[in-house]
Amino acid sequence: MKKISTNGLLIALAIVLSYVERFIPLNLIVPLPGVKLGLANIVTMFALFYLGTISAITITVLRCLLSAFMFGGMSSLLYSLSGALLALLIMKLLMLGYNKIFSIIGISMGGAAAHNIGQIMMAGLMMKNTAVYAYLPVLLLTGLLTGTLTATVSLNLFTILEKTGSVKYIKTGK
Amino acid sequence: MRLKLKWGDVLVTITVVVAAVLLYYNFYEENSASKTAVITQNNAILDRIRLDQLTEHYTINYSGPYPGTIEAEHGKIRFSHAQCPDQVCVETGWITRPGEIAVCLPAGVIIKIEGGDSDLDIILK
Numbered sequence: 001m002k003k004i005s006t007n008g009l010l011i012a013l014a015i016v017l018s019y020v021e022r023f024i025p026l027n028l029i030v031p032l033p034g035v036k037l038g039l040a041n042i043v044t045m046f047a048l049f050y051l052g053t054i055s056a057i058t059i060t061v062l063r064c065l066l067s068a069f070m071f072g073g074m075s076s077l078l079y080s081l082s083g084a085l086l087a088l089l090i091m092k093l094l095m096l097g098y099n100k101i102f103s104i105i106g107i108s109m110g111g112a113a114a115h116n117i118g119q120i121m122m123a124g125l126m127m128k129n130t131a132v133y134a135y136l137p138v139l140l141l142t143g144l145l146t147g148t149l150t151a152t153v154s155l156n157l158f159t160i161l162e163k164t165g166s167v168k169y170i171k172t173g174k
Numbered sequence: 175m176r177l178k179l180k181w182g183d184v185l186v187t188i189t190v191v192v193a194a195v196l197l198y199y200n201f202y203e204e205n206s207a208s209k210t211a212v213i214t215q216n217n218a219i220l221d222r223i224r225l226d227q228l229t230e231h232y233t234i235n236y237s238g239p240y241p242g243t244i245e246a247e248h249g250k251i252r253f254s255h256a257q258c259p260d261q262v263c264v265e266t267g268w269i270t271r272p273g274e275i276a277v278c279l280p281a282g283v284i285i286k287i288e289g290g291d292s293d294l295d296i297i298l299k
Contacts, residue, residue, distance in 0.1 A: 075240070136197050
């Protein structure tokens with residue numbers, strides 16, 4: 001029961017984050033369309049660190065589905081899923097080297113890059129046109145920045161959570 | 175949880191930067207005198223417009239689940255209105271250089287500017 005409610009809470013959190021981040025005027029700092037903060041990755045990383053892979057997958061898939069239902073973006077469901085799932089995969093892989101090879105910043109940046117790559121690849125497939133890849137360089141570079149940002153937020157968040165004993169760090173081997 | 179930058183982080187950063195640079199040069203095109211905008215929807219060509227030969231305002235509408243309007247003037251083209259939920263296409267604004275693109279993902283519409291010479295002027299379908 002506790003797992004269901006925890007996962008449910010995180011799904012809701014991820015949905016809220018991905019909705020609310022649209023209202024942050026990123027345009028003032030980065031005047032590029034299509035660039036997102038990707039705050040939902042914080043939830044994904046939390047799941048990967050403390051809840052296990054299955055929870056992470058469940059949360060990711062469900063938050064994409066529900067976001068698409070609620071915010072009228074069924075057409076973008078395919079794109080958000082492909083980005084989020086690839087990001088999940090890459091972050092999981094990077095986590096295998098956590099603390100020895102990568103810090104949370106590297107994992108987050110890798111996740112951001114993978115998210116963009118996944119979305120663009122799906123766009124290229126769906127439109128049967130590789131022209132969309134022309135936007136990838138911009139996305140990759142801004143992804144490094146947003147990845148660092150979400151990593152910083154996550155780090156602070158996780159540190160506090162660990163200190164209060166709310167969560168226990170799980171081995172990355174899981 | 176302590177933060178110490180590890181060599182893997184640097185590796186990730188460098189890999190991403192290199193990939194971005196390589197991709198950029200792959201799509202980079204010289205700014206040429208002749209500019210043709212190619213509009214495709216789900217890989218079917220809707221229109222080809224010689225932007226450099228355009229003397230007046232030109233608009234084209236596209237249909238589908240998320241219809242919209244594209245407008246072109248001499249040397250530039252953009253999505254002027256779109257009914258898609260995210261509006262990224264409209265926010266892209268005017269594109270002018272060969273190699274640049276504007277995309278509406280939900281509608282499946284891509285505007286791409288090609289440089290170099292083309293025998294075709296405007297094709298109306």
